[in-house]
Amino acid sequence: MTFRLIKIFLFFICANSNIFAFQYDSLFIDSTKKFANKEFGVELSSDLYTKWAQTNNSEILLFVSLPYRVQKPTNVGILDESKSKKEQYEKKGFITFEYEFYCDASTLLKERFLSFSFESISFIMFHELLHNYIIQEKINIPYELNEAACDVIGNYCTLKYINYNKRLQKDKVNKMIEVNEKTYEIMNKYIFRINQGSEDVDELCDQCNTELYPLSRTYDDFQKIRFYRAVNTAYLLKNSNYCVNYFLLKKVLLKAKNIKEFLKILRNCPENKNDYEKYLGQYV
Numbered sequence: 303m304t305f306r307l308i309k310i311f312l313f314f315i316c317a318n319s320n321i322f323a324f325q326y327d328s329l330f331i332d333s334t335k336k337f338a339n340k341e342f343g344v345e346l347s348s349d350l351y352t353k354w355a356q357t358n359n360s361e362i363l364l365f366v367s368l369p370y371r372v373q374k375p376t377n378v379g380i381l382d383e384s385k386s387k388k389e390q391y392e393k394k395g396f397i398t399f400e401y402e403f404y405c406d407a408s409t410l411l412k413e414r415f416l417s418f419s420f421e422s423i424s425f426i427m428f429h430e431l432l433h434n435y436i437i438q439e440k441i442n443i444p445y446e447l448n449e450a451a452c453d454v455i456g457n458y459c460t461l462k463y464i465n466y467n468k469r470l471q472k473d474k475v476n477k478m479i480e481v482n483e484k485t486y487e488i489m490n491k492y493i494f495r496i497n498q499g500s501e502d503v504d505e506l507c508d509q510c511n512t513e514l515y516p517l518s519r520t521y522d523d524f525q526k527i528r529f530y531r532a533v534n535t536a537y538l539l540k541n542s543n544y545c546v547n548y549f550l551l552k553k554v555l556l557k558a559k560n561i562k563e564f565l566k567i568l569r570n571c572p573e574n575k576n577d578y579e580k581y582l583g584q585y586v
Contacts, residue, residue, distance in 0.1 A: 327416050330469060334424055337466055338431045341459060343562045346434055351427065355410035366391045366398050397503070407433040420469045421460060421478050422524035428463075429456035435565070443571050447578065450547035451568060454555055457482060481520055485529060486545040488513050493545060550579075553586045 331351050339346055364387055388398045405415050405426050415426065429452040435441075436448060443451070457479045464470045492510040495501055514529075521529060558564040567585055572578045 330420060330423070330467070331427065333467060334427050334463070335431070337463055338428060338459065341462070341561045342431070342435050342565065344435060344439065346431060346438065350409040350431065350434060351411060353410055355408075355412050358412045358414060364388055364398060366396050405430060407437065409434065418524045419474065419522060420467075421471065421474045422522060424460040424463055424467075424470060424475075425456040425478065426524070428459040429453060432456075436568075439569070441569050442573060443568065444573055444575065444578065446544045446547050447551070447568075447571065449544045450551050453482070453544075453548055454551045455561065455564075458552075458555060459561070477520075478522065478525070481517065481525060483548075484517055485514065485525075486548050488517070489545040490549075550582055550586070554582055557585055 335346065335350060366387075391398050405412070407430055409430050415423070418426070432452045432455045433448070436443070436451075460470070460475055461479065464472050464475055488510065492506050495506055496503055518526075518529065554567060555561070555564045558567060567582075570581075572581050
């Protein structure tokens with residue numbers, strides 16, 4: 303009984319400090335941050351991924367969009383607020399959806415985050431560290447470019463990181479990237495058709511559902527959570543032209559040959575869609 307109480311006491315000490323519950327996670331995350339700092343060519347805040355969130359629950363964001371029109375969400379509600387706001391907007395004819403997540407740019411730690419594979423943790427960290435880099439360096443780019451760039455870097459850095467950290471398995475990293483990109487490709491088709499405004503959104507989402515189903519059976523734990531609502535209006539509206547921009551920015555990164563050059567290009571990217579597509583086109 304005494305031993306059990308000591309274990310509980312130690313757990314609470316660790317859970318309420320900057321010490322990780324599992325030492326190997328601490329070392330792994332520390333090396334991942336150092337790798338990102340080197341690749342990005344900037345010193346990111348030492349506080350990132352060192353503190354625990356107050357709750358281990360996922361957060362639910364409510365996004366709102368006009369029917370038959372893919373656009374940046376006009377409203378965000380959190381947790382319990384989302385239900386009443388969801389009803390209010392639906393009565394006005396808006397399309398609404400909830401998006402569940404365990405990690406964001408605040409980079410606070412949760413047990414669920416640490417339960418993912420090393421490959422997924424690497425992807426998440428590189429994705430969110432780029433968000434922080436963009437904020438830190440005050441780079442002004444559209445929402446859809448920001449998200450797409452973070453996914454490009456998430457996949458690219460994780461692939462490079464194989465050579466620096468033996469905890470990652472090459473076959474698992476390759477599979478993760480392959481499944482991510484196949485999901486994006488399928489999404490692209492339906493985002494384009496929804497943007498045309500001549501077809502029923504719900505019907506298109508059902509079609510997307512059907513096409514993604516065989517692929518969804520190959521998702522790992524993180525992808526299952528990330529793409530849980532990927533097959534309905536939620537993902538299509540939330541990500542706008544995110545998937546399309548992913549492949550454009552991937553070409554830019556491969557042409558740039560390294561992350562530092564890619565980030566220089568990103569820094570000078572215009573905010574207007576027509577302008578940034580023309581600007582990025584010259585680097586493909």
